Amino acid sequence: MRILSSDTSNYPGKTVQVVGWLHKKRLLGGLTFINIRDRKGLVQVVLHDKTEVEKLRGLQIGTVLSVNGKVVKEPRAPGGVELHDAKLKILVPVEVEPPIEIDKPLGHKPENLDTLFEYRPIGLRNIQESTIFKIQSVITKALRDYFAEQDFTEIHTPKLLAAATEGGAEVFKIDYFGKEATLAQSPQFYKQIMVGVFERVYEIAPVYRAEPSATTRHMTEYTSVDAEMAFIDISELQEFLSDLLNYVTDYLWKSNGADLKLIKATKPKITKKIPAITMAEIHERYSQATGENTIGERDLRPDEERWICDYTGQKLGSEAVFVTDWPAEDMKFYHKAQADHPKLADRIDLLFRGVEIVTGSMREHEYSLVLKQLKQKAGGDPEDPGFKPLLMAMQAGMPPHGGFGMGLERLTEKLLGLHNVKEATLFPRDINRLAP
């Protein structure tokens, strides 16, 4: 019966079978070490028998094999345990030399990222590389746990749409049996519709953006963590996001400390209540500190986003910060303006380690106002199949509600201290990469 690499230490003195991939061989003459990789990690096998070593001649890293050997406690072995007197059985021989080496950390220098992605199917077998995605899986688990605790219902909305929805961002158009369809750039309207059903909903799913952006934080396809909830206000939304980021971070460092250490991730400083600063104040402080004048600008420059996170990290002990008081003139039609300051939107962005990871806002829930804003801001037609379902729900009674969208890859990237979203993406898609 097969034993997992992580389990071998539970069978001292016993002969066990381990199956997996040949990850590394070191031939020292009369003694050969090989590492076997399975889903739990690596286990070292010591070979003395020349005929066993010969079985590996000409076989490359990646060869699939089973090993029967005696478990021996050995302080010199990585993990304190190794297999002795092993008999090898080659299950799938690999004879073609792999194009990249996976037994040591892969290069993540910007200019070499292309190679990293070109050989992803193999490179992902590297332990540091797979650890990134093992952790991403834990992040989504932590998110789901948190949403479940807060009484959210997970939903799945269509990605194939009849028409563009949000407006603004470019959408992908595709041929749909001779008609034109688009790829969802956000589940925005569907999650709002579902607020009328469940009050609290979330979705973790891909979204598509046809923006020709070529930066370290953009992709044409990414995973959006979208949530929407009824009967809240903007400060409660802020509190919710504070708790969520803290929950995920604490969960991660508690459950995967060794993995995080392996990839040299340092736990971010995040205060229980994430500080909030108005955009105007950030402009002022940034302008004062750098000599650049951004006062009056309607958005934050990327450099300001980096600067303010450094600033709050040092002065306020939080590498995450909310940006509040966005100008209402740039609102989307479904957004809500602040009740006492109609020139400002009821919107918050969450910046984390220099990058915007969340945009959240209160939505306009009064049917007549949404209708008015749709015409004014988006020049939208209420009969358009892109808008009609949302309006139908609004007319049927929608409570005050708000929500947010968070980039899963950006969150992963920043939690792990990576420098490009694509490093936190299994098979990244950008303006010039559609494969692998």
Add this chain to the structure above:
RNA sequence: GGGCUCGUAGUGAAGAGGCCUAUCACGCCUCCCUGUCACGGAGGAGAUCGCCGGUUCAAAUCCGGUCGGGCCCGCCA
């Protein structure tokens, strides 16, 4: 879409008019090696220097074009 940059064995790098018949490291192949864990040692194979054209007695190196990357900005998660 705009600006700036970079393309040299499978991978990562050095070479910046003649010293290049292109150097090094890792990987690969052969041999040696009984505690490796980026094992070590000896030897070997592997590159028409992204592509096209130009300048020059001479181009990996200079110029133009082209193709492919990267970074920044705009936009956003």
